[in-house]
Amino acid sequence: AQSVSQHNHHVILSEAASLELGCNYSYGGTVNLFWYVQYPGQHLQLLLKYFSGDPLVKGIKGFEAEFIKSKFSFNLRKPSVQWSDTAEYFCAVKKAGTALIFGKGTTLSVSS
Amino acid sequence: DTAVSQTPKYLVTQMGNDKSIKCEQNLGHDTMYWYKQDSKKFLKIMFSYNNKELIINETVPNRFSPKSPDKAHLNLHINSLELGDSAVYFCASSQDPGGVNFGPGTRLTVT
Numbered sequence: 001a002q003s004v005s006q007h008n009h010h011v012i013l014s015e016a017a018s019l020e021l022g023c024n025y026s027y028g029g030t031v032n033l034f035w036y037v038q039y040p041g042q043h044l045q046l047l048l049k050y051f052s053g054d055p056l057v058k059g060i061k062g063f064e065a066e067f068i069k070s071k072f073s074f075n076l077r078k079p080s081v082q083w084s085d086t087a088e089y090f091c092a093v094k095k096a097g098t099a100l101i102f103g104k105g106t107t108l109s110v111s112s
Numbered sequence: 113d114t115a116v117s118q119t120p121k122y123l124v125t126q127m128g129n130d131k132s133i134k135c136e137q138n139l140g141h142d143t144m145y146w147y148k149q150d151s152k153k154f155l156k157i158m159f160s161y162n163n164k165e166l167i168i169n170e171t172v173p174n175r176f177s178p179k180s181p182d183k184a185h186l187n188l189h190i191n192s193l194e195l196g197d198s199a200v201y202f203c204a205s206s207q208d209p210g211g212v213n214f215g216p217g218t219r220l221t222v223t
Contacts, residue, residue, distance in 0.1 A: 099157040
């Protein structure tokens with residue numbers, strides 16, 4: 001079955017630490033890839049997306065993600081996290097004509 | 113202008129009641145969705161409509177009935193509410209090959 005896996009359930013970091021959240025998917029063919037963020041009590045916001053082209057995509061708030069087709073991965077990175085990055089992060093995959101399918105999410109807690 | 117809007121934002125009701133959540137998008141997208149986010153934050157697709165036609169219906173109880181009067185609206189009606197229906201419900205829309213836009217969510221609490 002098609003699925004999206006996020007390796008880290010809960011990540012705890014200190015401010016200024018580097019972040020990498022793993023995401024793998026099991027879809028074949030052409031896919032569109034997304035990372036969404038959900039701050040406490042708020043709705044989903046799009047961090048970044050990959051459709052085609054340069055596999056290294058830059059998003060808002062200093063986040064970036066790298067698409068590695070051979071590994072079916074789309075990992076999210078940030079060189080230096082801030083306390084305000086504390087949130088739930090979701091990787092999601094979409095094929096044309098289908099719904100967006102989410103991973104189970106990673107809770108990021110950043111201490112100041 | 114809000115791209116995808118939902119009403120109400122909060123909904124508190126008792127078991128056994130029937131309630132509806134409304135969703136509207138002004139993006140001109142052909143496809144709309146309902147997602148459920150449970151207490152563990154897991155987001156799961158419930159329904160998908162394309163041009164008012166149901167195209168995805170995941171294993172959702174029959175008590176949940178989506179209705180799309182036109183392609184800009186997708187409402188969710190829930191009959192005989194149960195405690196386990198408590199969740200945040202997100203409406204979304206998309207237009208291939210674009211991304212998916214989400215509404216602000218409706219927090220449903222069943223007591």
